[in-house]
Amino acid sequence: MTDKSHDPNQMTGAAMIVRALIDHGVQHLFGYPGGAVLPIYDEIFQQSEVEHILVRHEQGAGHAAEGYARSTGKPGVVLVTSGPGATNMVTPLTDALMDSIPLVCITGQVPTHLIGNDAFQECDTVGITRPCTKHNWLVRDVNDLAKVLHEAFYVATTGRPGPVVVDVPKDVQFATGTYHPPRKSDVHVSYTPRVKGDATQIRKAVALLAGAKRPVIYSGGGVINSGREASKLLRELVEVTGFPITSTLMGLGAYPATGKNWLGMLGMHGTYESNMAMHDCDVMLCVGARFDDRITGRTDAFSPGSKKIHIDIDPSSINKNIHVDVPIIGDCGNVLGDLLQVFKAEAKKPDIKAWWQEIAVWRARNSLAYRKNSEVILPQYAIERLFEATRGHDTYITTEVGQHQMWAAQFFGFEEPHRWMTSGGLGTMGYGLPAALGVQVAHPDSLVIDIAGDASVQMTMQEMSTAVQFELPIKIFILNNQYMGMVRQWQQLLHGNRLSHSYSEALPDFVKLADAFGCVGLQAIKPGDLDGALKEMISVKRPVLFDCRVAALENCFPMIPSGKAHNEMLLPAEATDEATAAAFAGGKALV
Amino acid sequence: MNQPASAYFLEERHDPTESHTLSVLVQNEPGVLARVIGLFSGRGYNIESLTVSETESQKHLSRITIVTTGTPMVIEQIKHQLDRMVPVYRVVDMTLTGRSIERELAMVKVRGGGDNRVEALRLADAFRARVIDATTESFVFEITGNSAKVSQFIDLMRPIGLVEVSRTGVAAIGRGPEGM
Numbered sequence: 204m205t206d207k208s209h210d211p212n213q214m215t216g217a218a219m220i221v222r223a224l225i226d227h228g229v230q231h232l233f234g235y236p237g238g239a240v241l242p243i244y245d246e247i248f249q250q251s252e253v254e255h256i257l258v259r260h261e262q263g264a265g266h267a268a269e270g271y272a273r274s275t276g277k278p279g280v281v282l283v284t285s286g287p288g289a290t291n292m293v294t295p296l297t298d299a300l301m302d303s304i305p306l307v308c309i310t311g312q313v314p315t316h317l318i319g320n321d322a323f324q325e326c327d328t329v330g331i332t333r334p335c336t337k338h339n340w341l342v343r344d345v346n347d348l349a350k351v352l353h354e355a356f357y358v359a360t361t362g363r364p365g366p367v368v369v370d371v372p373k374d375v376q377f378a379t380g381t382y383h384p385p386r387k388s389d390v391h392v393s394y395t396p397r398v399k400g401d402a403t404q405i406r407k408a409v410a411l412l413a414g415a416k417r418p419v420i421y422s423g424g425g426v427i428n429s430g431r432e433a434s435k436l437l438r439e440l441v442e443v444t445g446f447p448i449t450s451t452l453m454g455l456g457a458y459p460a461t462g463k464n465w466l467g468m469l470g471m472h473g474t475y476e477s478n479m480a481m482h483d484c485d486v487m488l489c490v491g492a493r494f495d496d497r498i499t500g501r502t503d504a505f506s507p508g509s510k511k512i513h514i515d516i517d518p519s520s521i522n523k524n525i526h527v528d529v530p531i532i533g534d535c536g537n538v539l540g541d542l543l544q545v546f547k548a549e550a551k552k553p554d555i556k557a558w559w560q561e562i563a564v565w566r567a568r569n570s571l572a573y574r575k576n577s578e579v580i581l582p583q584y585a586i587e588r589l590f591e592a593t594r595g596h597d598t599y600i601t602t603e604v605g606q607h608q609m610w611a612a613q614f615f616g617f618e619e620p621h622r623w624m625t626s627g628g629l630g631t632m633g634y635g636l637p638a639a640l641g642v643q644v645a646h647p648d649s650l651v652i653d654i655a656g657d658a659s660v661q662m663t664m665q666e667m668s669t670a671v672q673f674e675l676p677i678k679i680f681i682l683n684n685q686y687m688g689m690v691r692q693w694q695q696l697l698h699g700n701r702l703s704h705s706y707s708e709a710l711p712d713f714v715k716l717a718d719a720f721g722c723v724g725l726q727a728i729k730p731g732d733l734d735g736a737l738k739e740m741i742s743v744k745r746p747v748l749f750d751c752r753v754a755a756l757e758n759c760f761p762m763i764p765s766g767k768a769h770n771e772m773l774l775p776a777e778a779t780d781e782a783t784a785a786a787f788a789g790g791k792a793l794v
Numbered sequence: 795m796n797q798p799a800s801a802y803f804l805e806e807r808h809d810p811t812e813s814h815t816l817s818v819l820v821q822n823e824p825g826v827l828a829r830v831i832g833l834f835s836g837r838g839y840n841i842e843s844l845t846v847s848e849t850e851s852q853k854h855l856s857r858i859t860i861v862t863t864g865t866p867m868v869i870e871q872i873k874h875q876l877d878r879m880v881p882v883y884r885v886v887d888m889t890l891t892g893r894s895i896e897r898e899l900a901m902v903k904v905r906g907g908g909d910n911r912v913e914a915l916r917l918a919d920a921f922r923a924r925v926i927d928a929t930t931e932s933f934v935f936e937i938t939g940n941s942a943k944v945s946q947f948i949d950l951m952r953p954i955g956l957v958e959v960s961r962t963g964v965a966a967i968g969r970g971p972e973g974m
Contacts, residue, residue: 333829334836338880341824358880393821393883501803519874522867693801766803 265295425491
């Protein structure tokens with residue numbers, strides 16, 4: 204018999220976890236210790252290859268890992284304990300599932316013999332996280348652990364990316380077994396995501412594109428997920444075809460905001476020209492987006508006259524909300540590459556001058572216009588100044604959720620992919636601050652700014668302490684209007700201006716709060732204060748809380764009123780009280 | 795066009811629904827059934843009938859047969875949603891292939907005496923149901939067939955003295971020499 208104690212692949216479950224992280228190239232791990240993960244934390248203590256970032260709440264770890272993943276293209280990794288550690292991860296896991304972010308979350312579990320016993324800090328983690336993960340595993344035998352961990356990384360990062368959970372009981376962490384490095388047989392043979400698009404479908408798509416008179420390209424987060432090459436190919440396609448391009452919230456940056464074919468973001472708060480182009484087009488090319496309800500408005504009036512081509516790696520995204528004519532299942536980058544090749548070989552740039560002239564008319568409506576004000580800072584102005592101040596810097600933007608998020612999407616120009624981290628699908632208030640931490644961990648020398656609202660930022664405020672501990676100089680730029688702005692806007696537009704519980708009474712003094720956390724507090728009250736304070740925020744190499752006092756009752760326009768079609772947008776210039784009331788017909792009259 | 799004040803588009807479309815039988819080949823591992831059922835409840839799909847059993851123990855394969863209803867678009871969604879689950883090997887729409895056999899087994903308990911007893915036996919004979927338990931005042935019949943036949947038999951037993959029914963749900967398989 205061989206002496207197993209000398210076999211380097213014999214190790215405890217806890218050691219296997221750290222070893223697997225190293226084998227998968229993980230450099231940073233976000234987590235929070237607790238009883239059921241102590242053996243793993245003991246292993247982390249005794250090595251230096253994986254750096255652990257200690258958060259203040261497990262939700263923070265999850266969003267930080269999301270920011271890390273979204274800004275690098277690598278999976279974000281989280282380690283939390285059983286019970287409350289796992290349940291606190293439910294929000295970031297769901298967020299990551301909705302936005303297709305690769306996360307590998309390792310949770311501790313009570314020892315196997317106590318499972319089902321209502322043991323201390325026990326919960327049914329795999330049961331609870333089943334609907335909010337791409338897949339999850341409970342590992343009952345240490346000899347299955349290596350295989351499951353490798354499969355977890357594979358599933359999270361391939362196909363349509365998403366979050367996975369590996370639940371490891373404490374006795375499995377202590378037990379000794381055999382580790383093996385990643386190998387192909389670790390993965391379910393039933394899991395075979397399709398990467399390459401069908402050639403016949405691609406030819407059909409090219410024929411449609413080549414014959415288009417009023418085409419539009421509508422790209423989404425899938426292009427970003429597919430990697431930098433996909434964004435390059437998308438830009439080339441726009442160049443080769445001369446088509447106008449718009450993008451979802453999640454897809455910003457795949458095509459540059461300064462690009463001449465850029466129409467701006469589409470959807471509920473998108474630009475007039477992009478929504479009108481979507482409505483009136485004859486050929487729509489959807490790349491890595493999913494016809495979400497914030498994009499389509501009323502589905503029965505969505506782009507009624509167009510032939511639709513849809514490129515998506517997830518077959519279940521096809522024909523889910525909107526029937527498409529030419530579905531192409533495959534990875535965006537891969538399909539775009541093939542499509543470009545066929546287009547260049549067999550098609551010519553169609554003449555769409557007349558279409559561009561129509562678009563120019565829509566564009567002239569200047570749907571993002573707002574009234575200038577010298578007395579109070581308008582939130583749109585604040586974002587514009589922030590954008591100006593960051594020019595020339597290597598900037599990453601995260602956001603919370605609400606009006607500020609939409610203004611950031613409208614007024615901050617993104618030139619590159621992976622620079623814009625926002626909670627699109629789930630709409631998680633409190634996402635931006637911890638996400639900024641994750642981005643800063645991945646890009647220590649870059650300028651990382653969370654464009655925040657006063658309400659959202661308080662949901663995960665405790666993570667400022669993490670920023671201070673790990674010397675992560677994130678900038679929290681709070682558009683402080685003392686309201687849950689988007690809630691208040693909807694209450695005004697849809698509920699007779701009865702502002703039920705949307706006013707933030709007793710807001711903290713953010714400058715003093717910054718001081719208490721040991722970071723820098725800044726404030727701007729008048730438009731004249733803004734540029735100087737922004738300059739200071741950017742130059743200081745410490746975490747900053749910036750309290751930017753903005754007009755309290757500003758609404759986010761343009762807007763597609765609920766239940767309306769793309770061509771029924773409400774523009775800011777026309778948003779008088781009467782027009783707004785009429786546009787929201789069915790809602791209560793406005794005061 | 796009018797809908798109540800909401801940030802969502804609320805008008806529902808009422809397209810006609812269809813019933814489809816899906817065969818789903820899955821890895822037989824803990825939680826796989828919960829995953830499939832959770833998909834249906836989580837996304838608001840219907841389950842009319844569900845049958846599960848391991849079919850190839852060497853390869854740890856189970857076959858799930860689901861009868862579901864929905865609009866053609868929803869049925870397509872269900873198939874894609876099932877197919878993208880990690881432990882799912884294949885999803886075949888038995889209704890769409892049009893070459894499948896569906897069977898269900900039911901055990902039907904009937905209580906009564908005199909003419910009812912004779913009538914029950916006569917009907918059972920007509921439906922090729924077998925008596926698998928008998929007492930002086932009751933029978934348990936075993937009947938196999940498609941769901942409509944089983945339901946019809948149960949309906950006929952009701953006035954005679956139906957006590958209870960246990961049905962297996964639908965199992966389906968394709969005709970011809972090929973497997974799924």
